[in-house]
Amino acid sequence: MTRAATRTGRTPPGPPRSATPGLLRKLAGDRLALMTSAAEQYGDAVRMAIGPKTLYFFNHPDHAKHVLADNAAAYHKGIGLVHARRAIGDGLLTSEGELWRKQRRATQPAFQHRRIAGQAGAVAEAAGRLVDRLRAGTGGPPVNLTDEVTGLTLDVLGRTLLSEDLSRFEHIGHSFEAVQDQAMFEMVTMSAVPMWVPLPHQLRFRRARKELRRVVDRLAARRVEHGGADGDDVLSRVLASVAEEPDAAVGERRLHDELVTLLLAGHETTASTLGWAFHLLDRHPEVKERVRAEARAVLGDRAPVFEDLHALRYTAMVVDEVVRLFPPVWILPRRAQADDDVGGWSVPAGADVLVCPYTLHRHPAFWDRPDRFDPDRFDPSAAHDRPRYAYLPFGAGPRFCVGSHLGLMEAVFTLAVVTRELDLRAVPDRPVVPEPMLSLRIRGGLAVTVHPAG
Ligand code: HEM
Secondary structure, three states: OOOOOOOOOOOOOOOOOHHHHHHHHHHHHHHHHHHHHHHHHHHEEEEEEEEEEEEEEOOOOOHHHHHHHOOOHHEEOOHHHHHHHHHHHOOOOOOOOHHHHHHHHHHHHHHOOHHHHHHHHHHHHHHHHHHHHHOOOOOOEEEHHHHHHHHHHHHHHHHHHOOOOHHHOHHHHHHHHHHHHHHHHHHHHHOOOOOOOOOHHHHHHOOOOHHHHHHHHHHHHHHHHOOOOHHHHHHHHHHHHHHOOOOOOHHHHHHHHHHHHHHHHHHHHHHHHHHHHHHHHHHHHHHHHHHHHHHHHHHOOOOOOOOOOHHHHHHHHHHHHHHOOOOOOEEEEEOOOOOOOEEEEEEEEEOEEOOHHHHHHHOOOOOOOOOOHHHHOOOOOOOOOOHHHHHOOOOHHHHOOOHHHHHHHHHHHHHHHHHHEEEEOOOOOOOOOEEEOEEEEOOOOOEEEEEEEO
């Protein structure tokens, strides 16, 4: 139910309209700095008029709770995601209303605890393959770890969601990159450039879209050959769900959009988590040693199994802290469907509303020394008095991440087995710069050299 529309509140403070050119430059350049300085300068509710758009940026846990959970029915996905839709279609991440409910109902069971437990073996094997690949580069030139962990997360998704080995489709990683770039371009230009304009990245995107359609068609055809929608992985569930569409063409487009969305949402975010995790371990050798010691104590020299997740407690705390400092989904954009009142601030219908996990996770009122990397702040045996909605790495409310358990298991297992076996050292003097795209990437990837673990 949408809460009653109200326009009783005040208008949030913010930069004057004359600041638009500067804001636009920052929006295209350093979006994290823009959000951070807006929160520092104006507080927990900021109104930013940028050209014809007015953004309402809320940076308080109560505001986040209201927009994402309590009054979620009054909001749709917003700026960026609505534009990214032109690139990734109407999958679970971008759809609304009845279509979203149908998609969520169809896929959610495949991510339940029981299914995830059964996927631990596939995750552990993929982590083992990553260790082997990295080990082959011991003592050699730097490797781009971001590419490696992206390969790992696609590998895991292929095996867990589709029961397929995606490495057979060798261009798939590049195709997803092209889709991401296009989605980001759509965001920045607010879809003002028609798709037929032959800009190099639009041409690349069109090729990628064709390639992904080919992959999805082949996956679906193979599955139909081998018993269709009988299994209980995501592919079977989506196939069964789209078979109910009266119009076959609609069903075909849904199949494509849903699989592309799941693969994109599921691999970029986890790869970003792992990239930042290895960067932070490199900067904090004492944390790296504790992760290594825990992996050796809990696992010995065997591969992890689902039951180890509880015992790898410190490694899980490290992952929690990594996604606090560098939340892969750094911004949660929404569009108000009706007038609303957010903590006493007026939001008109149609307004673009932003909740930003990146700034919320560093809010000095809720986090002690927020910029410090300190996994112990997530020690489950210690008392915490921070509000629940001060920490939103997986979002909140009905649009909460469907793959959170899978993503966390992947991150914990991979960090544990790689650190147990190898010592990854960042190439000195190469700056590690956050790049807030659809997910929060490391610009150019993380370059490391590989050494045997001590
Ligand atoms: C550490 C890894 C991950 C992080 C940090 C993450 C984060 C998030 C966040 C913050 C949202 C909410 C977006 C919003 O409200 O606008 C989300 C949604 C979503 N995530 Fe994840 N995610 C991760 C892993 C995964 C995995 C492994 C999958 C598996 C396929 C996945 C699939 C999705 C989907 C489909 C949605 C949209 C759900 C909906 O709107 O109903 N994610 N994710």
